[in-house]
Amino acid sequence: MNDDKNASAPAAGATAPAVDLDTLRHSAAHLMAHAVLDLFPGTQAGIGPAVETGFYYDFLRPEPFSSDDLAAIEARMRELADRDIPIVRSEIPKAEAVRLFTERGQTLKVELIQEKGGDIVSTYSQEGFLDFCLGPHVASTGLLKHFKLLSVSGAYWKGDERNVQMQRIYGAVFPTAAELESHLHLLEEARKRDHRRLGPELDLYSTNEDLGGGLILWHPKGARIRAIIEQYWRERHWAGGYDVLYTPHIGREVIFQTSGHLDFYKDSMYAPMDIDGQNYYMKPMNCPFHIQIYKSRMRSYRDLPLRWAELGTVYRYERSGTLHGLLRVRGFTQDDAHIFCTPDQIESEILRVLDFSLSILADFGFTDNKIELSVRDPHNPAKYCGADDRWRQAEASLVKALETRGLPYERMEGEAVFYGPKIDIKVKDALGRHWQCTTIQFDFNMSNRFGMTYIGEDGKEHQPYMVHRALMGSLERFFGILIEHYNGAFPLWLAPVQMMIVPIAERHGAYAEQLAERCRAAGLRPHVDQRREKLAYKIRDAETHKVPLLLVVGDKEAAGGTASLRIHGQGDKGAVEVDGLLARLRSLVDTRSLTVSL
Ligand SMILES: [Zn+2]
Ligand SMILES: [Zn+2]
Known part of the structure; x- marks a missing residue:
């Protein structure tokens, strides 16, 4: 399952393009840790990989990082980058590395070093900042120019909720200002479209x-x-x-023994339930x-x-x-x-x-x-x-x-x-x-x-x-x-409500219902907004809920057997003849058209 927050380790042995984005990202993570340890002494650094959208670093610190803190960290990163500090790789005995990081109070790093096989470990340093890391990194901090810190969220040490909770600061870095700019724009768009926001908002x-x-x-x-x-x-x-x-949703243990799920997949399965003395499992597949x-x-x-x-x-x-x-x-x-x-x-x-x-x-x-x-x-x-x-x-x-x-x-x-x-x-x-x-x-x-x-x-x-x-x-x-x-504006064939029918005054309610009946007879999904609200409010509401079509009906429409049409994202289309409209909509639905063109 892909998730934009999945960590992707720098590919070892991959052919390096002119600007290796992963190296740039991982170097920016170091720069951030450098700034954080400078500004917040006593903070412990966890891991800080490059990820698909940028980089992050996990920190252990009792106080939460505020948005002001993020701004200060970013400013400090900029200073460190402007000074173009060389980034130096060293290979040192493991015992020496343990001593160095213990001295600095970085016990999480010590844990990582001790877990690593072999007697020699590699470190990277830039001025007073030292990290235990395989690399690679850019040659100096001056190569990091276009970055931005984005957010902070909780993360468990080593991804295990039994472990201590850390603060994960996310950032983005790019080779050029234009790329950073367009990425930030994309993030803003993605935030607006986030299904966790839109789903409840549209009552889905x-x-x-x-x-x-x-x-x-x-x-x-x-x-x-x-x-x-x-x-x-x-x-x-x-x-x-x-x-x-x-x-069925459940089955006896033996079927999952035979399939091998209980050997290979048990961690993803829920505990068995006892039915008549036999173990049953909910199926994972x-x-x-x-x-x-x-x-x-x-x-x-x-x-x-x-x-x-x-x-x-x-x-x-x-x-x-x-x-x-x-x-x-x-x-x-x-x-x-x-x-x-x-x-x-x-x-x-x-x-x-x-x-x-x-x-x-x-x-x-x-x-x-x-x-x-x-x-x-x-x-x-x-x-x-x-x-x-x-x-x-x-x-x-x-x-x-x-x-x-x-x-x-x-x-x-x-x-x-x-x-x-x-x-x-x-x-x-x-x-x-x-x-x-x-x-x-x-x-x-x-x-x-x-x-x-x-x-x-x-x-x-x-x-x-x-x-x-x-x-x-x-x-x-x-x-x-x-x-x-x-963006929540489903095409006609998927839209839960395809047309909102809005009577201008109460006396147009009967015509609106009649119109809805004709829509339903054509296999379409109308909804009549009979609420005692102002017309402008109802129109705005249908827009907010991204209903593809809005049919407004008043005296003129009722007398002429028409409707005044608005299409979501396209605006006012004026009066339309109903039979022709319904036939056209039916064909748009049948062909699963992604746009409404009349
Ligand atoms: Zn590193
Ligand atoms: Zn299958």
Whole structure:
């Protein structure tokens, strides 16, 4: 799961571009720690990596950092940068490093040094500031020019909530002022679109302390959007040659023993519950259940491929500190599918599932995707389960599908999970951010563990190929991405309320209701605003709630059988004839148009 706060370690041995952004970021983290230790003696420094959006450093200090403190730290960083202090790497005996950091009262650093193997450790210093670090760093502080401190939040030492809580200061740094400027603008846009703000504001969903973190309450409007997505999803799947399944939320221990989840995945599963003296678990994945259906009868090569999809709700343990709105939750519904096929079918099946995925993503407006192909580490074949020739065939089918469609992709050697190679698709949203959604993944493990077979043309038993596939990932997460991508202004086909009908005075209420009835008869979703509020207020309210269309009706409209139309984001369109409008809207919905053009 990608999260903009995920730490990414500087890539060792990566080819260095002219300006290595990670080195710049990590050096800015040092500069910040330098400034913090200067200004706030007695503060302990934890870790300070480069991350996808900049850098952070964790500090241990009893008093919270205020926004004034951040400004002071940033000013101090600027002074240190202006003095262009050389950044010096040293390699020293571990015992010496322990002594140096103990002397400075940096006991967290001492802990890190002691955990590190080997007798020699590397340090970086800039004037009085010393850090235990592998590097690399820029040559001097003067190379850091365009930075900004952004926020401070809580973080546990080593990410473990049993440990002490530290203060994490985030910052951004770029090679040029223009890049920093555009990044800050993007952050501001992202803040405005944050689904954790927009979701409750638009009355789409909520979370609740009494219910428990990471559990989502879908309000009527959010639930309407979800139901539309689910309906669309099912129809596309049936049309695409899939069957749809339903399976339970819990299952006996033995099924998760056989699947291997209790060996490999137990940390993400909730404690078992006792039912009639037997342990039952909430499912973290749907696969074992689909396999039970596969195994419920003898399968022949003539039955294959089987394409089985389920909107399957699963429960996984996530640390409370990592829960994040709709993006990282503890209960969620995957748009899951499993494909079981013969070796002859994998090429066409993979191509088919790739086309299917891209076509569904495109209907939501995601056409600019980043594709990653994760394959085995060729130097370490023992790490993986499944026969060598099967791996080769599976990887070849993934490559073939991507190349057949001429899709650019990044090949990531050694990134495959132990049970099979995969394709991941990351969508690019309106702000240019990438979100991991689709996964198409072979599995050589489960078909083995469950002893899945089919009778081949030769009359003998063979093992089918099994592919896991999720397109949106989970409905919760995808919904969060959609809210931010559309900025809460859903396209007509997804909008929970498509048109707000506003009568100018009470006497126009009956005509407004009549109009709503005609909308509903056309399969559209109207709402009549009968509140005793001023017209201007109602118009503004519909705008705030990002309702795509606003139909204002008064004497003239009632007499002429028309409506005065406003389109969200486009403004006033004047009087329109109702039948023509409804027919046009119907066709926009049917074609899942992303914009309203009349
Ligand atoms: Zn460092
Ligand atoms: Zn699966």
